[in-house]
Amino acid sequence: MSENRNKKSLREVVSLQFLLGTMGIVLILLFMQIIFSWQNIRRYVKADFSKSVSVVALNIEKLEIPIRKTLETLAEYSPSFDATRSGNEQKDALRKLANILELYPDIYAIYQGNPRGDLYELVNLDSESVVREIYQAPKSARWLHIRIFNDKSGKRVRIFEFFDPDFHLLKVRQDSSNYYSYKRPWFLEALQTTKVVKTGVYLFSNLRRRGVTYARQMKNGEVVAMDITVSNLHRLLNALRFQPAVSISMLDEKGQVIAASDPEEESVSSAILKAIRDGREHRLFTYTDKNGVKKLAMVVLLSKGPIKSWLAFEAGEFALMKPSLFQLLISLGIALVFIVLYLIVVRRMIDRIVKPIEQLVDETKRIGGGDYSFAPTVKSNVEEISRLSESIRAMSQSVLRQKTAQKELIHSFVFTLAEAIDAKSSHTSNHAKKVPEIALSILEEVNRSDRGRLAAFCIDKESEWEEFELSAWLHDCGKIVTPQHLLDKATKLETVYDRIHEIRTRFEILWRDIEIDFWRDKLKGKVPEEELRKIKEERQCELQEEYRFICGLNRGEIPVDEAALERLRKIAKRRWMRHFDKRPGVSNEERFRIPADRGLPVEESLLADLPEHKVMRDAAEIAEYRKQGFKVNVPSALRNKGEIYNLSIPRGTLTPEERFTVQEHAMVTIRMLRNLPWPEEMSRIPEYAGGHHEQLDGKGYPYCLRGDEISIPARIMAIADIFEALTAVDRPYRAVMKLSEALEIMAEMVQEQKIDGEIFALFVRREIYRAYAEKYLREDQKDFEAIDKDALLNKAGLN
Structure with missing residues (x-):
C-alpha cells in the first residue's frame, strides 16, 4: 500500500x-514582438515620411520666396535689353543680374524676352558641372551672355558671349537660331497675369536637364524669367532618406519624376501612380514590385496650386525590418539560452519517465521481431508505466503461445498436405518427405561454404531456415491436382488402365477371323487342308509378331525411328469388323465427341487416332497462363488418347499434353502458395517451392528463368528433387538406378547448364548424398566404391 501511495500517475508527472x-x-x-516591431516601424516610417514632406516643402518655399521677390523687383525696375545698347550699359545691367545669380546659386539663368521673340539670357556657368561642357566655355569663363535677335540683314542669330568674373569678354560665338521667346509657355503664361508664374517640370533644350521656370510680366510688355534645375532637389531628397533602402521621388501632376533620391530614377511603380489617381494620400500601403520584392509605400500631395506635385516614398519591407530583426535575434538568442538551461533541468526530470518507456519500446520491438524471451518487468515510480510493463510481459507470453500454436498448425498442415500427395501413389516412395531432408542437408553445407559465389550466401535466421524447410515440404503441393495415372504412367497407352488390353482384344478378333477363314475354306474343299493350315499358321504367326511389336512400343522397349513408325502405320491399317454402336453407355461428354455410325456393322482400322480421342483446351485457360507470367508452351489440346499418336511417343511414355499436365504442378504450386497469407518472413516460399524445375540455360519451367534469375535456395531445391527422383526405387516407368549412375546423370546436367555446378560440386566433394543413401537406398544401389569424385567433376566441367 505504501509503495502504491508513493507512485504518481503519468498525468501528474507530465503536468510538471x-x-x-x-x-x-x-x-x-x-x-507579438515581431508584430509590434512592424507596427512601430510603420508608425515611424509614416512619421518620417510626413516630416520629409515638411522639409521638402520648406526648402522649396525658401527657394521660391526670394525668386518671386527678385522677379517682382526686376519686373518693376529692370531696364529692357536690346541689341542697340552700348557695351558699358549692357555690362552694368549684366553685373546686376550676376549679383543676383551669385546670391542665389540654385538659379541656373536669368533671361528676358520681348514680344518680338528676342531673348537676352545670363547663365551661371558654375551652377551645374555640365554647363561648361555643354556650352564649351573657356576655363576662365564665369558668365555666359546669350542673345537671340534679328541682325541688320534680318537674319535670326544667336550670340554666345563668355565673360570672366570681372566681365572681361573672353570669347564670342555665333550661330543661327529659330528660337522665339513669345512662343515659349513661360512667356505666354506670364502675359496672362501680373503675378509670378511657375511652369511645370520640363527639359531645358540647351542644358538637357529637367527644371522649372519662374516668369513675371514687365511693365513694358516684356517678360523676365529665371530657370532652376532639379539637381538640388535630388540632393535634398537623397539627404532625407533615413535608411538606404528608402526611395523618395517628387512627381508632377502627370506622374512624371521631377526629382528623386536616386538621380537615375526616371519613373515610379504603377502601384504608386494608382495610389495618386485614387487619392490615397498619407496612407501606407504595400505592393510587390516586378522583382518580387514586397515594399511599403506612401504618397503625399506637396503643392495644391494650379500645378500639383507629390512626394512618393517606398522601401523594401525586409530592409526596414532588418534592424528590428537583429534585435529580435538577440532576444531569441537570450531566450534560447534560458530554454537550454531549462531543458537541462527538465531532462533530468523526464528521464525518470522516458527511460522506462524506452525499455518498454525495446521490449515491444523484440516482440515485433519475434523474440518472446521474458525480460524482467520494468521498474518505475510511475504507476501507469509499471502496469504497462506488466501488460507487455503478459502480452508477450500470450503472443508466444499463439505463435507457437500457429506455427504448429502451419507445419501440421504442410506435413499433412505432403502426406496426402505421397499417399496418392505407392510409386512415389514418400518423395515429398525425402526432398526436404536432402535439401536441408545441402543448405547446411552451402551455408558453411567459403568458396566462389556461395561464400556470399548465408541464412542465419531461424525464420529463414523455416521458410526454406516449408518450401521444400511444399515443393510438389501442386501435384494434388495432377491425375495420378499420369504420375504412374508406365506404358504409352496407359490411362486409368492400360489400353493395350483393348488392342489385344482386337488382335484376338483378327485371330478368330483367321480361324473362321480356315474352317470356311476347308468346308469349301477347293484348297487342300494342309495348305490352308499352313496359310492359317503363317497369318497367325504374323499377327503374333505384330502384337509383340505393339507391346514393345507400348513399353518403350523399341526405338521409335522412321522404320518403326512405318511398321506401326502398316499394322494400324489392318481391318476388323465392329457390330456394336460405340455411343451407348458412355458419358454425355464423350457421347458428344463420338460421331454417330451411318450403319452397322462397320469396318474399322486396327489402330486409329479418332476425333473422340482429342479434347481441346479452352482458349481462356491458355490466356490465363500468359496473364500470370508463365512462359511455358501450352498445348492446344487438353488430352489426346489417339492410339497411333501415343504409340509414336519418341521418348518416355507421356504425350506432350500429358507432359504439360505433369509440369503444370509447378504452376499450381505457385498459384496455391501465392494465395496464402504468408507472414513477411515467409514471403519467398512460392519462389523457392515453385522454382525447382527451372534450369540455368533458361529451358526450365514455369518462368524459363536463366542464370542468376534463379535464387540459390531454388537451385538447392532443384538438385534435391532430381537426386531423389533418380535414386527412387519405385518408379514404374524405369528400372532402379544405382547411386553412381544417378550422379553421372546429374554431372551431365551440370555440363548441359541445367543445374548449379557449384552446389553439385559441394554435393559430391562433401558426400552429402551418403547419409541419405545409407538411410533410404537399397543395398544394390549403394555402389559407393564406384563413385569417382574427380571423374564426376571433370564430366561436369568443374575441374
Whole structure:
C-alpha cells in the first residue's frame, strides 16, 4: 500500500513539465514582438515620411520666396535689353543680374524676352558641372551672355558671349537660331497675369536637364524669367532618406519624376501612380514590385496650386525590418539560452519517465521481431508505466503461445498436405518427405561454404531456415491436382488402365477371323487342308509378331525411328469388323465427341487416332497462363488418347499434353502458395517451392528463368528433387538406378547448364548424398566404391 501511495500517475508527472508551454509562450512573445516591431516601424516610417514632406516643402518655399521677390523687383525696375545698347550699359545691367545669380546659386539663368521673340539670357556657368561642357566655355569663363535677335540683314542669330568674373569678354560665338521667346509657355503664361508664374517640370533644350521656370510680366510688355534645375532637389531628397533602402521621388501632376533620391530614377511603380489617381494620400500601403520584392509605400500631395506635385516614398519591407530583426535575434538568442538551461533541468526530470518507456519500446520491438524471451518487468515510480510493463510481459507470453500454436498448425498442415500427395501413389516412395531432408542437408553445407559465389550466401535466421524447410515440404503441393495415372504412367497407352488390353482384344478378333477363314475354306474343299493350315499358321504367326511389336512400343522397349513408325502405320491399317454402336453407355461428354455410325456393322482400322480421342483446351485457360507470367508452351489440346499418336511417343511414355499436365504442378504450386497469407518472413516460399524445375540455360519451367534469375535456395531445391527422383526405387516407368549412375546423370546436367555446378560440386566433394543413401537406398544401389569424385567433376566441367 505504501509503495502504491508513493507512485504518481503519468498525468501528474507530465503536468510538471512546462517545456512545450514555455516554448509556446516564448514563440508567442516573439511573434507579438515581431508584430509590434512592424507596427512601430510603420508608425515611424509614416512619421518620417510626413516630416520629409515638411522639409521638402520648406526648402522649396525658401527657394521660391526670394525668386518671386527678385522677379517682382526686376519686373518693376529692370531696364529692357536690346541689341542697340552700348557695351558699358549692357555690362552694368549684366553685373546686376550676376549679383543676383551669385546670391542665389540654385538659379541656373536669368533671361528676358520681348514680344518680338528676342531673348537676352545670363547663365551661371558654375551652377551645374555640365554647363561648361555643354556650352564649351573657356576655363576662365564665369558668365555666359546669350542673345537671340534679328541682325541688320534680318537674319535670326544667336550670340554666345563668355565673360570672366570681372566681365572681361573672353570669347564670342555665333550661330543661327529659330528660337522665339513669345512662343515659349513661360512667356505666354506670364502675359496672362501680373503675378509670378511657375511652369511645370520640363527639359531645358540647351542644358538637357529637367527644371522649372519662374516668369513675371514687365511693365513694358516684356517678360523676365529665371530657370532652376532639379539637381538640388535630388540632393535634398537623397539627404532625407533615413535608411538606404528608402526611395523618395517628387512627381508632377502627370506622374512624371521631377526629382528623386536616386538621380537615375526616371519613373515610379504603377502601384504608386494608382495610389495618386485614387487619392490615397498619407496612407501606407504595400505592393510587390516586378522583382518580387514586397515594399511599403506612401504618397503625399506637396503643392495644391494650379500645378500639383507629390512626394512618393517606398522601401523594401525586409530592409526596414532588418534592424528590428537583429534585435529580435538577440532576444531569441537570450531566450534560447534560458530554454537550454531549462531543458537541462527538465531532462533530468523526464528521464525518470522516458527511460522506462524506452525499455518498454525495446521490449515491444523484440516482440515485433519475434523474440518472446521474458525480460524482467520494468521498474518505475510511475504507476501507469509499471502496469504497462506488466501488460507487455503478459502480452508477450500470450503472443508466444499463439505463435507457437500457429506455427504448429502451419507445419501440421504442410506435413499433412505432403502426406496426402505421397499417399496418392505407392510409386512415389514418400518423395515429398525425402526432398526436404536432402535439401536441408545441402543448405547446411552451402551455408558453411567459403568458396566462389556461395561464400556470399548465408541464412542465419531461424525464420529463414523455416521458410526454406516449408518450401521444400511444399515443393510438389501442386501435384494434388495432377491425375495420378499420369504420375504412374508406365506404358504409352496407359490411362486409368492400360489400353493395350483393348488392342489385344482386337488382335484376338483378327485371330478368330483367321480361324473362321480356315474352317470356311476347308468346308469349301477347293484348297487342300494342309495348305490352308499352313496359310492359317503363317497369318497367325504374323499377327503374333505384330502384337509383340505393339507391346514393345507400348513399353518403350523399341526405338521409335522412321522404320518403326512405318511398321506401326502398316499394322494400324489392318481391318476388323465392329457390330456394336460405340455411343451407348458412355458419358454425355464423350457421347458428344463420338460421331454417330451411318450403319452397322462397320469396318474399322486396327489402330486409329479418332476425333473422340482429342479434347481441346479452352482458349481462356491458355490466356490465363500468359496473364500470370508463365512462359511455358501450352498445348492446344487438353488430352489426346489417339492410339497411333501415343504409340509414336519418341521418348518416355507421356504425350506432350500429358507432359504439360505433369509440369503444370509447378504452376499450381505457385498459384496455391501465392494465395496464402504468408507472414513477411515467409514471403519467398512460392519462389523457392515453385522454382525447382527451372534450369540455368533458361529451358526450365514455369518462368524459363536463366542464370542468376534463379535464387540459390531454388537451385538447392532443384538438385534435391532430381537426386531423389533418380535414386527412387519405385518408379514404374524405369528400372532402379544405382547411386553412381544417378550422379553421372546429374554431372551431365551440370555440363548441359541445367543445374548449379557449384552446389553439385559441394554435393559430391562433401558426400552429402551418403547419409541419405545409407538411410533410404537399397543395398544394390549403394555402389559407393564406384563413385569417382574427380571423374564426376571433370564430366561436369568443374575441374
